[in-house]
Amino acid sequence: MNKFINREQEKTFLQNEYNRAGSSLIILYGRRRVGKTALACEFMKDKKSLYFLATEENEIQNRNAFKDMVADFSNNELLKNARVNNWEIIFKSLLEDNTNTKKVIIIDEFQNLGKANPAFPSIFQKIWDTILKNSNIMVILCGSLISMMESQTLSYSSPLYGRRTGQIKLKPLPFKHYQEFLPGKSRQELIEYYAITGGVPKYIELFYDSPDIYTAIEKNVLSKSSFLYDEPNFLLQREVGEVGSYFSLIKTIAAGNWKLAKIATNLELKQTSLTQYLQTLINLDILEREVPITADNPEKSKRGLYKIKDNFMRFWFQFIFPNLSYIESGNEKLAMKKIRQNLVDNHISYVYEDICREEMWQYNAEVKWDFHFDKIGRWWNKNTEIDIVAFDSTGNDIIFGECKYWQNRVGIDVLTNLAKKAKAVEWKAGNRKNHFAIFSLNGFTDDLLQLAKTRKDILLFHN
Numbered sequence: 161m162n163k164f165i166n167r168e169q170e171k172t173f174l175q176n177e178y179n180r181a182g183s184s185l186i187i188l189y190g191r192r193r194v195g196k197t198a199l200a201c202e203f204m205k206d207k208k209s210l211y212f213l214a215t216e217e218n219e220i221q222n223r224n225a226f227k228d229m230v231a232d233f234s235n236n237e238l239l240k241n242a243r244v245n246n247w248e249i250i251f252k253s254l255l256e257d258n259t260n261t262k263k264v265i266i267i268d269e270f271q272n273l274g275k276a277n278p279a280f281p282s283i284f285q286k287i288w289d290t291i292l293k294n295s296n297i298m299v300i301l302c303g304s305l306i307s308m309m310e311s312q313t314l315s316y317s318s319p320l321y322g323r324r325t326g327q328i329k330l331k332p333l334p335f336k337h338y339q340e341f342l343p344g345k346s347r348q349e350l351i352e353y354y355a356i357t358g359g360v361p362k363y364i365e366l367f368y369d370s371p372d373i374y375t376a377i378e379k380n381v382l383s384k385s386s387f388l389y390d391e392p393n394f395l396l397q398r399e400v401g402e403v404g405s406y407f408s409l410i411k412t413i414a415a416g417n418w419k420l421a422k423i424a425t426n427l428e429l430k431q432t433s434l435t436q437y438l439q440t441l442i443n444l445d446i447l448e449r450e451v452p453i454t455a456d457n458p459e460k461s462k463r464g465l466y467k468i469k470d471n472f473m474r475f476w477f478q479f480i481f482p483n484l485s486y487i488e489s490g491n492e493k494l495a496m497k498k499i500r501q502n503l504v505d506n507h508i509s510y511v512y513e514d515i516c517r518e519e520m521w522q523y524n525a526e527v528k529w530d531f532h533f534d535k536i537g538r539w540w541n542k543n544t545e546i547d548i549v550a551f552d553s554t555g556n557d558i559i560f561g562e563c564k565y566w567q568n569r570v571g572i573d574v575l576t577n578l579a580k581k582a583k584a585v586e587w588k589a590g591n592r593k594n595h596f597a598i599f600s601l602n603g604f605t606d607d608l609l610q611l612a613k614t615r616k617d618i619l620l621f622h623n
Contacts, residue, residue: 164202165361166337167195170328174203177298177326178262184298185288185323189309190330191445192395193362196302199330200266203300209264210254214272219280222273223247230254251287255295263297270301271308281312285319293323306444307399331445332359332470335515336522342368347623348601349373351565355503355511356381358471363388374500381480382492382499392476399444407481409437410446410468414477418465438466446470453537453549454587463540475507509565513538513547516563516599519621520550528619529595531557544584548597556588561597570598571605575618597621 177184188196204211210233212226227250231240239253254263267273273280292299303309306329313320314327338350341364345353352373357363366387370376381388392410396403412426420438424431441447448469451461458464468474479502480487483495520536536550548561560582564570578596598604599621604612612618 164198165340166333167199167202170199170330171203173326173328174199174300178203178207178264180325183293183295184325185292185320186298186300187309187313187324187327188300188302188330189304189306189313189327191306191332191360192304192398193360194330194332195361196304196330197268198361200268200300200302204264204266207264208259208261209266211266211268213268214270216272216275219273219276222276223250226250247283248287248291251291254297255291260296264300265297266300266302268302269304271303271305271312274308274312282319285323288320288323305398307440310443333361333364334359335518338364351512351515351601352508354515355471355508356475360472363472373503374496377499378492378496381476382487382496384487388472388476389480392473392481400440406437406441409434410441410473410477411481413447413466413468414474414481418467420464420466423466446473450538452539452541453535454539454551454585471511478507479503504565512565512599512601513563516561516621517548519599520548520559520561520597523619523621524550529557529559531555533557533559539585541584544581546578546581546585549585549587551587556592557595558585558587558592559595559597560585561599563599565601567602569603569605570600570608572608572611574598575608575611593617595619 174186177186188200190196201211210229212229214222215225223244226247227239227242227244230250230253231237234253234257236253236256239250244250254265257263273284277283288299301313303313312318313324315321335350335354338354339345342350342353349372353364353367353376356373356377357367366380367373367376370379380386383389393403393407396406400406408427409423412423415426417423417426420431420434424434427434438447438449442449446469447466449464450467451458451464455461455463468477479499480495483498486492486495517536520533524532531552533550533552535553536548539546539549546560547563549558550561551558560578562574562578564574575596575598578598579594582594582596595617597619598608601622603622604620609620612620
């Protein structure tokens with residue numbers, strides 16, 4: 161598969177920056193495999209551009225490689241054969257061609273230059289201020305190490321702080337684009353693939369040729385020689401120290417310990433000692449802290465839960481990590497049996513809820529209701545949980561939703577139970593207008609379909 165799908169918003173932003181008069185400095189960063197390089201290369205296709213990949217070699221090796229690329233780019237034989245011991249000369253050579261065409265310079269894995277020489281962000285700041293800022297040039301600095309890219313380019317203490325004209329933190333692709341990646345797959349199959357690959361283009365590419373999700377898992381994750389077998393370890397090693405501590409923390413959450421107190425108890429640690437680790441994983445888009453959507457002060461809510469946000473990490477820590485002993489001892493079939501038995505109930509059904517909430521935003525834009533909600537999420541208390549609660553914070557309309565990843569059709573009993581659970585939600589109780597939305601993988605019973613035709617407050621979604 162060789163497709164470039166979506167990223168229209170990001171491409172439009174980059175094109176607008178390119179079209180603006182003068183120079184642009186863009187920071188493009190995000191987790192590995194998410195498609196930063198593909199986006200940058202797609203954008204540069206029809207432009208006078210240079211792409212340079214910084215490696216983990218020392219600064220001199222990187223500088224020499226960049227010098228040679230600039231020499232080829234500008235057709236400068238003198239530079240090609242020269243020994244250059246500073247970056248300024250190389251960047252000045254880029255500007256010797258005084259044509260009116262704006263140049264695009266992409267430096268990928270920019271953080272490697274800062275690793276090789278911690279002073280490099282300061283060096284580049286000087287180059288930008290004295291050479292590039294007033295030139296007809298667009299520079300895109302790409303990076304995969306989120307923590308390092310933020311510290312080197314975005315934080316207040318960075319020498320480059322205030323120099324950028326824009327930034328993109330590239331996110332995984334939403335579910336709605338999976339049909340473009342995997343044409344011909346049914347909705348159920350698309351949900352299964354999304355549940356494992358989580359919108360990461362590189363993962364989708366690996367799964368593309370497999371006839372079903374279990375074959376894809378067996379080939380691309382369960383095999384010890386496969387690309388994704390040790391992927392979480394690789395990702396964390398690149399971003400954090402103490403990989404073992406982070407593994408233990410994520411494993412504990414994957415096992416269903418979502419409250420801070422339970423996490424601390426399970427790890428036999430004080431709650432205060434976990435704060436930094438949890439925040440790091442949130443910054444890396446691996447975890448998220450979730451509170452009931454109607455909470456007035458989410459940051460201070462005592463009902464917060466920590467969930468694994470990344471679909472692949474959630475799958476890996478639920479199904480691969482606990483079974484490493486089987487896999488390493490050659491009993492992959494036993495591990496695969498456990499996956500087949502539990503994948504739907506313990507993983508895919510929860511991802512289905514995320515998909516339904518994503519699709520609710522689409523329906524919101526399509527005016528399915530006579531109002532627009534501006535908040536959506538889960539809601540729960542000690543006794544009750546509701547998959548979807550969406551409301552207009554400036555009005556009185558609220559939607560209660562249920563997501564059923566069932567093989568059977570959904571009946572009136574689900575609606576009745578949802579209406580009962582809605583009474584536990586205190587948001588503007590007694591002065592609100594309730595609406596109900598039910599999502600079903602395999603449709604609805606005739607009596608529920610008939611009832612929905614007679615009531616404007618019920619919407620059923622099956623597609």
